[in-house]
Structures are given as structure tokens and as C-alpha cells.
Amino acid sequence: MTLLHIDNLRVGPGRSAPIVEELTLTVERGETVGLVGESGCGKSLTALSIMGLLPENLRVRQGRILLEGQEIQSLPQRKLRHLRGEKMGMIFQEPLTALNPVMTVGSQITEVLRTHRGLSANAARARALELLTLVKIPDAEARLNDYPHQMSGGMRQRVVIAIALACSPSLLIADEPTTALDVTVQAQILRLLKQLQQEENLGLLFITHDLGVVRQVADRIVVMYAGSVVEEGRVDAVLDAPRHPYTAGLIAARPQGSFAAGAPRLADIAGSVPAPEARPDGCVFRARCPRAQSRCEAERPALVRAPTGRATRCHFPLTEGVPA
Amino acid sequence: MNPVLRTEALELHHATARGALRAVDGITLEIAKGETLGLVGESGCGKSTLARCIVGIQNPTGGTLSIEGVHPGTSRATRLERARNVQMIFQDPWGALNPRLSVERIITEPLQVAGIGTRAERRAAALAIAQKVGLSPYHLERLPHELSGGQRQRVSIARALVLNPNLLVCDEAVSALDVSVQAQVLNLLLDLQKELGLSYLFISHDLAVVRYIANRIAVMYLGRIVEIGPAEDVWIHRLHPYTQALINAIPDEAARQDDAPILEGDVPSPVNPPSGCPFRTRCPIARTECAESRPELRRVGTHEVACHFADAG
Amino acid sequence: MSEPVPLTGTGTTGRGPAKAPSRRLSPALRYVLRRLLQAVLVMMLVMVGSFLLVKLAPGDMVDAMAGTRDLTADQIASLRERYGLDQSVFVQLIRYMALLATFDFGYSPINAAPAMDVILARLPVTAILVVCSVSLSMVIGTIFGVLASRFAGKAVDLGISLFMLLLYATPSFIIAILLILIFAVKLHWLPIAGFESVGMGYTGLTYLKDVAAHLILPVTALCTFYIAIYGRIGRASMLEVLKLDFVRTARGKGLTEGRVFYVHALRNALLPLVTMAGLQVSSLFGGAVLIETIFGLPGMGRTAFDAVFQRDTNLLLGVVFISSLAVVIVNFVIDMLYMVLDPRVNLK
């Protein structure tokens, strides 16, 4: 059974101007899916929808979210709460603020275990110690009594990971978990996540804006633009031969090579991402697309899925061999 | 020819409750006309503090600094003089512009403070520079919050360039931007450099960006330069173990070789840094000597490196 | 599970290099000492201000001390010399501060006794008022604030907010009069004034009950404004904290909404309320003037009121000094409390 299945999800403040629309996504057990897009494309909201943590003014307007075949949307709050922590855990971008500043690290880990597993104080503490060791925090015993501000950003992010993994969930959602970290610490955390994912056979939904990070950690990639999935497939296949002009543009816009003696111009994408209420009819990307034609204005392209699992939402996709 | 910028053993230490914080700890470097020096390092390595010393927001506590061959003082006249030679653009496109002023006012302010031109002349200058950075007259009447992140960064660049400086310090200038917008701004910076003969001190934690834009690269760790030289040499023949680790940690590079060694731990505090070589606590090739004597920058091949054993292996 | 081999033997992760051995004080001790020094500085500034007021008063200190007593010119001259009034202003200031520091506020003519003795006799009544008001208003106000934030935007919130607005806008002395009218004059439930029933000779529990009955109205009158303050700050603080990332983490862990709200958010939201308590104590010593005067309570506030009307500057400034000292001490205690509540504080 598919671990996570999101079917035609629509999230927004009201009936009109949805922030996320027609979003379909699956994550299998033991698989890492990279969810990629620029700021405002709706990737974080997707994560919050799965966790049932949407801000008050936003709501799932349409579609279904299934975790191990069970529809999350229709669950009462109490059941949903139990799924969080038990079946799915989440890691956030900002390790500085993700932990409660006035509680010790230890108590922030043990409370999960006591809530969901009903462990005794001693048993919970023993498991917390195990978890800190699992996420490779040195001198774990002493660190249980530390407050978050006594730790570095990388250490705090490890604690957040330990909390997310406390009850051995089957799905882990990581929302830009390394964006706020230095590059050497990022490398540590990415390696740790990858290792944990394999050891625990986790389904990992990894949200990031960084294509390099996706290439490093993910098996499959899902590219979002302005609230919709525009391209999906195996990481290498998509990044080496993108079909959607937006994906191709993103790849080409990244600085590659050059030692600056007459550096080649980067292929930027003209304009900027439209706000949810200003999204054009037809293809949302057409205003910035070098390949746009009149059909793109008239008709919103559907996400066309090939048997290989590759999917593209474009009337005029790039074909292999044609440079982006 | 005089370098645009030259620092010699530049230091900025400040006292904290726990001892002296060595934010910048003896930096010697030069930037030639029309050149881009890329400065990389992790947070807390002192790269931003160095930038602030160069533009005059902070006063170094030791060493010398010369801009266009002149040692800038702290009097108001020399502050204005320095402003005409060196300007800075910042990371956060939201905090870098006063939210209550129009874009035109923001761009003309440096001229006004320096007492250059009449109101009409300043307006004309703003219009000209705005065009150069890809803004239209329409944008001049807007308030910052009415612009997108990329446009705001263009306004920052216009404000920095309106005094015709020779050196532009870019402190993480594209780090907060989305990839597609980042590419626009990088292209703009390269175009402007070609057209105006600008020199850049380009500070970034993103090595791919630095590699793309810089002629020379300097790597900082705990307030000191550990490796500096022509970009290609530093990148390809990286000698310092820290430079090697930084480059190996870039996700694209890491994706290519999954088992490359990565650095453990975090950067130590710049208050009471480790004795000897500051990098030794994380260094894969550290030996006992490293704790005893601090390696100084020395020339190895085409670039300079501060490591006892950089060319041993 | 395979542990990767650490690349270095040192294993100094996170905390940076081993701390250099030094004679430096621990951060916590440094914090305490700094706060103590600040408290002393503040008291010295209060003394200087007090001195300025004495200088502004018509007549000098000796005139005031002489008061109604007949003193010969010689005696006055010798007093002037004793208090250094023939010296430079700076020397006078130093002498004055030295006197205050030893709690010597001079003579209180209206009481024919040293001002300090008068104040000491009146201190307990005010102290009881202040302690009761602070604790009551803090508890009640916080409960209101937390409830309002729990039901933000709902009817409960609106009701509480309107009630808070009414309490906030009504000065304490008007509340006091209103309470007297209702509970003493009309209903005769509670005594109208005084600290105890005079001449009844109550002892033990009966006495305590009697005093409590006398204090209900004054304490209530002093509380209302600060119930509103704590309520408003508490609500705003809770709403602010609930927006922070760690609250989302707590929800993401699957904790019950109650635990997220009352354990994670509340502890953080309480911090600004604790700071408020210091300001409240200061303000209550001022409010006590009105309330003790209205209810005829023999406390420091009433003493200050009498001193003003009988031009007893020594006594008045003595009350100001002792109240300020009390506030400084309370603030110091709050700072220490803060150190326990917020582990980050001594790093600032």
C-alpha cells in the first residue's frame, strides 16, 4: 500500500484563488521524494496540509490525503493528533526557533514518548538518550539537560530530527531542513537524514528550493510552480533532461562553472512568480515561458503521466536531445 | 597600478564577557581594478565584519586599510570621501530599503548627503542609473513594499552606484533570492562590471555563486584567511583541508561522490579560539604541531595557503 | 547500526573549544552582580532626586525640622552647621545621601517623632495591601488573558475584552467609591473604613477575620486596573507566542492542544507578565495614597497624604524613599525569578 497518497489537493483561503491546486503526489515506504520550487509555490503548505497544521485562514478545499490508505481529512482531531508523532514526523527550516526555549531538550523529546507511548519517565528518558545517540549528538547524556540556546544550529536540528523520529514514524516530512545551516553542517545533516531514512525504511518527503540538495538525497523529484506540480520523475532523469520549460529554466539559472574571465550569462527566467490571486488563465507559467503559444493561454495543460512515472504539465514539452 | 582596496593585518577584536572576540584577526588582501574577489566561509567566520570594516560601519582595532591608496579617517569629510569610492549591497532585500521613502528618494539620497547637484540633476541621475539596473521611471515613484525582491535588490544596486564608486561590497547580495531572480541579479552585476570597470568584494556562503562570479577566491575561517588565490587554482588545486571540505560539502559535488569525507562538528567560538591552527579541531590531517604553532599564509604554487601540511599529501 | 569513524580525535562538537581556565565569574553570578549594582545605582539616583526636591521646597531642612518647636537662633545655626547647610551644594548632597542611606530622614514635626519611626509603624498596612493586590490581580488577570486568547475572536474573548476595557478605563478611586456605596453604604455587608473595628478587642482568628473584612474593598479597588493590564498583556502575549515556530513543532509532535497551550505556550507567555509585576508594585505604592485616604487606613499612603497637607517634607520624602527601596527590592527578586523562568536570560 502506498505510504502517502495525495490526490487532487486544493488548499486556499476560500473558493477562489487557491494557493495549492490539482496537487497529486505519492511517497512510498523507503523512498525519498524531493518537492522543489521557488518561494510561494505552495510546497510548505502542502507539508502543513499533510500534517493537519494549516494556519487558521487556510483550509483543504478539495482532494484527499491518504496515509497508509487511511483518509486523513475526515479524521477527528484526536485521531489526527495521534497520527502526528506516531505515524508521521516533521522537521522544520529554522532550528533556532523550532524548539521551546524554556524547556530542556530532554523534556521536549520525552513528552512525545509519554504522550503517544505512555512510557514512564525513566523509560522515556532512556529512549530519548537512544534517540540523541541515533542522531549522533556527542555526549548525549549531558545534552538531555541542556536548553536549546546552549546548542549550535546543527545540534538543534539533530534534536528536531530526534523528536520527529521518537515514535518511529513511517513518514518523515522535512521542510527546508538545511537551508538555515552552514554548508558543512548541511552536509552532515543530509548524510544523517539519508542514513536514517535507509535504516528505518522511512518515506521521506524532502522539501527544498535547492536542486543540488535534491540530487543528493532524493529518489524522485516533484517540481512545483505557482501551486501546481509541473514536472515529476526520477531525479536524474528530470535534472539531466527536463521536459517542462520551468524546470529547464531553473536548472539553467543555477550558476555552474565559470572562473569569471568573461563568464557566460546565466539563463534567467524573466519576470517573477505571480501571486495566487493574480495567476493567469491557461498555463500559469506562460507569461514567463519562452515556448508559450496561443494554446497555452486558452487551455490549462494537464499533468500528463508516462508509464515510466515521468509526468509533465506542458502543451509543448521539451523533448530529449533539445537543449533547454 | 594602485589596488582599489588594500588591507594589511586588519583586525577587529571586541571585548565580551568571556574574553576578546576576534571577529577579524589579521586580514591582508588586495583587490585590483575591475576584479572580483570572492570571499567564502561559514557563519561567524568574520566575512561580514570584514565587509563592515571596509565600508566604514565598524572601525578596525588594528592593521591598516587603504582605499584607492588613501587611508580613510573617521571625520565626516573622509566618510563622504570614502562613500564615493566604496559602497555596499546587502543580503536582505526587505531590510535594505527604508520602507517609508520612495524609490527615487532612496536612490538620490547619497547624492543629497554628499551635496551633489540640484534637485533636478539628482532626479536625472536617478533616472539614468535606474535604467542601467533595469528599473523603469514607473518604479521610481513606488514605495519599497510595492516591489518584488529582485526589483528591490536592483534599487539597492542603483543606490550604491549613484555615486560612481570603484568598489562594491556585496554581502550575500543574492543569497535571499530565488534561483531565477538570483540569476537576473548576477547577470546584472556582471554587465555593470563590464560597463563601469567596477571591482567587487563578493561575499557569499554559496560556493557555486562565488565560483561563477569571482576572479580570485579567499576562504575565511575564524577571522583569518586560510587560502587565497586565482579562482581556478583555488577551486581545482584546493590545498587547505578546510577549502577541500567546503567544496566537498556542496550538494552537487556531494551527489557525485557519496562517500567523500565530510567535516564533523561546528565552527568553534571566535572567543578564545583554539590555540595554534584555528582549524585543527575539525581538521582531518591535524597533528600535534598544529596545536603549537599557528600556520601563516605562505605561497604554494599560484596561491597562498595557511596550513603546515597543505602540500605534504 | 554502523557508527561512522569520527574524522578527528578531539570530538569537540557544539560547545566549541574547551573553556579556557580563568578566574572569570560564571554568567549567572555576573548577572546577579550586575543587577545588584544597577539596583544600587538606581537608589542613588532616587536620593539625588529627593535632594533636588528638598532644595525646591520653600525653606530649608532645618526650618522643616524646627517645625513648630521654638528654637533659638543659636540652636538653628548649630543645626544648619550640623546638616552642612553652610557648605557647598555638592557636600550637602553627599551628606544628605549618607543620611538617607542610614534611614535618617530627619524629624517629622506633625508626629513629633523621627520620620523613620512613623514610616515603620505605617509600613505593615501598606505592605499587606500591596502583597494581596499583586497576587490577586496577577492570578485573576492572567486567567482572564489566557481564557481570552484560548477563545480568540469568539464571544468569550469579546466579553472579556470589553470587561477589561471597562476596568482599564475606570480609575481606582472611582472603583473605591463605587464599592463603598454598594457594599458599605447600601448593603452594609462590609465596613466602610479603617483597618480594624476599634474598641472591640478582637483577638486571634476573630481579629484576622475582622481585618480581612476591612481589607476586601481596598484590595479590590487596587486590583481592578491591574487585572485589566494583566488580562490585556496576557492575551496579547499568548497570541504572540502561539505564532512562534516551536508551537508548530509541539503540534507536529501530536501533543494534545491543552498541552501545547498550557505547557508550551503559557510558560513563554508568562515572561512579560512577570516583568509587569515590578511596575505594578511601584504603581500600587502610588495608588495606596488614594485608597488609604478613602478607606481611612493607617498606611504609608495616608501618611504621605497627611504630610503633603501639613507641609512635612521630611516625612513625605521618607515615604517616597522607602517605597522606592521596596520597589527596587521587588524588582531585584523578579530579576532573580526571571533567571529561573527563562534559561536564556543570563546570557544577554
Place this chain on the structure above:
Amino acid sequence: MRGALSLLGRLARHPSGLIGMVLILAIVAMSALAGILYPDGPWTMAGPPRLWPGADPRFPLGTDTFGRDLIPALFYGARVSLLVGVSAAGAALVIGTVVGAIAGYWGGWVDDALMRLTDAFQTVPNFLLSIAIVGIIGASLPVITFAIAIVAWPMIARLVRADVLRLRTYDFVQSCKIIGMSDLRIVFQQILPNCLAPIIVTASVLVANSIIVEASLAFLGLGDPNVMSWGTVLNIGRQELRNGWYLTAVPAVALVLTVMSLNLIGDALNDVLNPRLKERK
């Protein structure tokens, strides 16, 4: 100017802002019309003493112990309340803003010194200090205004300092330093306009507090004996509590309504100027 007008417009669309503004306009009208409607002033003994409200249609709100009509007393009292409230709050605003801006921007020992001074003023019980000042120097409107302002400024100083501390780290302030702008110009032209929102909100609360303190002083008998204040009537009413509680009720209602309307305006300003807070509702 355009900004001020649009702010008033936005306030008028906010429910509590509208109620507050209507009430405060009524009070302003009362104080403006006092001299025209009652040219004889509030002190004239116009009728029989201790007349209850409604007892005589000539005196709808009754008369006091000396037979003075309470309506002119209310009108003239509004004048005193507004005058003292606005000028004391204004003075406190100026002192507090300057002290806060200097402490926040320059930091270091300047900040330390100014903050200890602020601490000292916040430590001395405010009302006690006001009483001491008025009692020692003498009760007149300027002294009363001074006595209120001198204890009120620390609140503003702390607020402004915190905001300046936050803003001075912003890159746009750094950029002004780089272009060689003078520090004074940076503080007053670049930074302070960005702290206006909280200052304006606090100003309305400050006016309300000043009005309360003035009334409290007059209630204790420490008001300026030459002007009729609401506190003056309250003081007279205090002696008549058993038999003539209307003497307390009439000025008390005026006082509470004024203070409440100012607080309503403050709340509305807070919502209008800080849209961030409104999202939650």
C-alpha cells in the same frame, strides 16, 4: 498631512475607533463651547445647593453643596482635563522619544546612563512623586502638568529605545552610515519615522493616564484651586457620599467615558497601524 487624514479615515472604519472618536469629539466640543455657553464660568452659585439631578429642570444634572450648576462644571472640567492630558502627554512624548532614541542609537555608556535614569523614574512610585512635586512646589496647572509628564516619559523612552535598537541593525540604516549621513539625521529622519506606529498608539493611552492623574490630584485636594476640574467636583462629592452620591457619579461618568474613548482609539490605532496583529482575529 495626507497620511494623517487617511489614518483618521481608517480609524473611522474601525468599530472601536469610530466610537472612541465620536466620544472624544463630544468632549472636545464641550471644552470648546464652555466659554460661549457659560460665560459666567463654573463657580457661580446659580441655584439652591444639593439639588439632585432632574429635581429642577433648570439644573438637569443638579447642583453642588454651594448651589453651583454641575453642567458648566462638566464643560469647564473637560477643558482642564484635555489641556492637562494633552500637554502632559505631549511633554512626556518629547522627552521619552529623545531619551529613547539617543539611548537606543548610541548605546554603550550613554545607553547605560539614560536607562538607569529611566529605571529610577520607574522605581519611584509615580503618583507619590507627582503628589510630592505638587505638594512641595505648589498646586498650579503648569506644576501639575510638569508633575504628570516627569513620571510618564520613561514608558515612551523604553518603547522608543527598543524600537530604535531593532531598527538600527537594519541594513537601510547601515546603508545611510555608508553614504556618510550624519547620525542625528539617521536617527530623526530615517529611524524615528519608522517607530511612529507604537508611539502614536501609546500617546493615546498616555493622554488617558494623564487625565486620570490630574483628576486624582484634584480629588485629593491637590488641584489648581483656580480652575474647575472634574476632580474638584469629585472632591466635593467625597464629603457628600452618603446623601449626594450623584455629585460623585456625574464627573466620574465623564471621566470614565473620556478615558475609555481614548483607550478605544488606542486599540483601534493598534489594529490599523499593525496589520500583523489583526490577522489573528
